[in-house]
Amino acid sequence: MIQEPVGTQSSSKSQEAALIAGIRQFNRYYTIQLGLLQQHVFDSEYSLTDVRVLYEIHFNGKTTATGIREALLIDPGYLSRILRKFEKQGLVIKHPLPEDGRSAYLTLTARGQKLMQTMNELSDNQIRQMLENLAPEERAKIGDAMRLVRYLLKAPGGAPGLEDVVIRHGLRPGDLGNIVRLHGEIYEKEYGYNIEFEQYVMETITDFMKTYDPAKDRVWLASCFGEMVGMIAIIHRPNRKAQLRWFLLRPDFRGIGLGRALMDKAMEFCRQQQFKEVYLLTTNQQGKAASIYTKHGFVKTASVPETVWGQDLYEERYERKM
Incomplete structure (x- = not known):
């Protein structure tokens, strides 16, 4: 068995440690920049998880609790409490599935859609403020870099198609x-x-x-x-x-x-x-x-x-x- 030289192993570990530290440093910066550590998003009554659940329903048009749980990796009990809150507030409505009366798919009500529109506008404005002092080529580099990260980490929808070229x-x-x-x-x-x-x-x-x-x-x-x-x-x-x-x-x-x-x-x-x-x-x-x-x-x-x-x-x- 051929072993890697000790010097090469040490260099490889140092490079890995530097990469991990760089990713963690970026994560700390970005979560603070977007206010993701705040208890409520955009000074609303909703937490980041609340908004992610609403967005998942909004993005899919209609989905099930199981679909949300699998997409966001949320504890089933925690998700159930969030969905019950949304139903009481008139943001989400359940529709029984014809093939299984015990299950239902979820959609946003008109009130829920209006809330998501407001949240999306606030999020878009926040990112515009982040980019406003950058030159067009710098903005393009940021967009390309973020798409490249999603592609390399095999994020859902991250693989490029001909339309992306x-x-x-x-x-x-x-x-x-x-x-x-x-x-x-x-x-x-x-x-x-x-x-x-x-x-x-x-x-x-x-x-x-x-x-x-x-x-x-x-x-x-x-x-x-x-x-x-x-x-x-x-x-x-x-x-x-x-x-x-x-x-x-x-x-x-x-x-x-x-x-x-x-x-x-x-x-x-x-x-x-x-x-x-x-x-x-x-x-x-x-x-x-x-x-x-x-x-x-x-x-x-x-x-x-x-x-x-x-x-x-x-x-x-x-x-x-x-």
């Missing part, structure tokens, strides 16, 4: 470096490519910029949580041909339709430019990407054995007539 074109400072970085990181992790591959991508970027024409060339960049998660490019070539390059998706953003969306944009651009042919160079290791190519009308026309980037592979060429 922003796809843009038009190169900005920093984009080229991010293209190279993402290629280097992903290909090393998935295929074991060495640093020479990252150098190769840098060289292709340099060659591209020497003849870059925004009217004939286009690079689409996909981002989510403020980070680049995918890309594709079309580069004009002589004789009304074009080359597809740098088609890449971060692994955790595959399977949501992003690859198809990027390819659709690239092919539509080729039609607009009236290119006669589009080609691409890849390797036999990129099987998933190849399936997307063939679905978009590309045909493999060559496969040549190569030893590059620390790998024995086949360099493949795909072509599509437009």
Whole structure:
């Protein structure tokens, strides 16, 4: 059994301790900032738990006591007392379930809905005050960071979908470096490519910029949580041909339709430019990407054995007539 060096173990524990301390420090700041330690929320008669129960009913439209208990992990007896209080105050009404007369689903009354509207407005205003002195890009960073935390901790509804991804074109400072970085990181992790591959991508970027024409060339960049998660490019070539390059998706953003969306944009651009042919160079290791190519009308026309980037592979060429 191979044991981790003592120095590495100590460093790992120190990093974990620093992370835990940082999270706890943030939790203390945020609970104070939102007034979550106060006995009542927004100087009302309702506790934080009361409001969370009301919000759960409001958010779902209708739900059961069991659904609330499972969502909020509340003691059954405590929840029953809260719901009885809400019924007496005319905030919640029970509706017997047709299939089980002993059970009921809960909805907010008009009075309950009005209370939730007031609570939501107060909460929104409180957060607006927190953000009012921040620049737009700083606000965006906060939103992205909070969504990223929910995603990484696998919170319900935290996984991003295609609707959460922003796809843009038009190169900005920093984009080229991010293209190279993402290629280097992903290909090393998935295929074991060495640093020479990252150098190769840098060289292709340099060659591209020497003849870059925004009217004939286009690079689409996909981002989510403020980070680049995918890309594709079309580069004009002589004789009304074009080359597809740098088609890449971060692994955790595959399977949501992003690859198809990027390819659709690239092919539509080729039609607009009236290119006669589009080609691409890849390797036999990129099987998933190849399936997307063939679905978009590309045909493999060559496969040549190569030893590059620390790998024995086949360099493949795909072509599509437009």
